Amino acid sequence: MALSARLPALRARQSRRPWAPALFLDKDGTLVEDVPYNVDPARLRFMPGAGRTLARLSSAGFALVMITNQSGIGRGLFTRDAFDRLEQALRQRLRESDGVELDGVLLCPHLPNDAGAPACHCRKPAAGLLLQAATQLKLDLTRSWMVGDTLDDVEAGHRAGCRSLLFDCGGETVWRMSPLREPDHRVRQWSELEALLLAQGGPPQASPAAGPRSD
Numbered sequence: 001m002a003l004s005a006r007l008p009a010l011r012a013r014q015s016r017r018p019w020a021p022a023l024f025l026d027k028d029g030t031l032v033e034d035v036p037y038n039v040d041p042a043r044l045r046f047m048p049g050a051g052r053t054l055a056r057l058s059s060a061g062f063a064l065v066m067i068t069n070q071s072g073i074g075r076g077l078f079t080r081d082a083f084d085r086l087e088q089a090l091r092q093r094l095r096e097s098d099g100v101e102l103d104g105v106l107l108c109p110h111l112p113n114d115a116g117a118p119a120c121h122c123r124k125p126a127a128g129l130l131l132q133a134a135t136q137l138k139l140d141l142t143r144s145w146m147v148g149d150t151l152d153d154v155e156a157g158h159r160a161g162c163r164s165l166l167f168d169c170g171g172e173t174v175w176r177m178s179p180l181r182e183p184d185h186r187v188r189q190w191s192e193l194e195a196l197l198l199a200q201g202g203p204p205q206a207s208p209a210a211g212p213r214s215d
């Protein structure tokens with residue numbers, strides 16, 4: 001399936017320890033402002049403090065993996081090539097502004113079904129992309145976190161065996177709750193996320209026993 005086309009992008013940095021924890025991050029409304037179906041690099045706006053926080057978490061040993069639903073491809077609103085150009089611009093901006101290198105970017109290009117649920121294994125709230133990244137980058141899911149601005153992000157993280165943070169800045173509007181959709185924590189800015197992960201996620205050599213679910 002189309003996922004295989006993403007394999008070359010998944011190259012762990014040589015400095016990364018095997019079985020490191022990851023921060024899986026959503027793109028729209030979390031890493032960057034949500035501009036629906038945008039693939040224009042000129043309209044890319046990072047959330048305040050995101051780059052700086054990612055730099056610190058990377059230094060602390062977290063792999064950084066962006067996981068994004070891009071149904072605009074399946075809807076025919078933009079092409080995979082257009083998204084790839086946006087991804088390159090996003091990576092370059094992070095590199096130049098904060099010295100951050102993303103370890104991986106994985107996307108689901110598919111449409112949901114008529115009920116709005118995933119019709120594939122990769123669209124969040126399904127966990128397929130997190131599991132794929134974990135296998136290919138040798139990540140420790142039990143010490144990893146997912147952060148996103150919707151409960152679908154929270155659920156995807158939990159389905160993958162991670163802890164999940166809701167970036168609670170207005171992205172979620174439906175609030176359809178279930179145990180899998182209950183965030184471990186809510187944050188409203190990237191600086192809060194940094195403190196939380198460094199305190200609870202621990203450095204990569206921390207015991208897997210560290211960081212129990214907090215609520």
Ligand SMILES: [Zn+2]
Nearest residue numbers: 108120122123
């Ligand atoms: Zn998919």
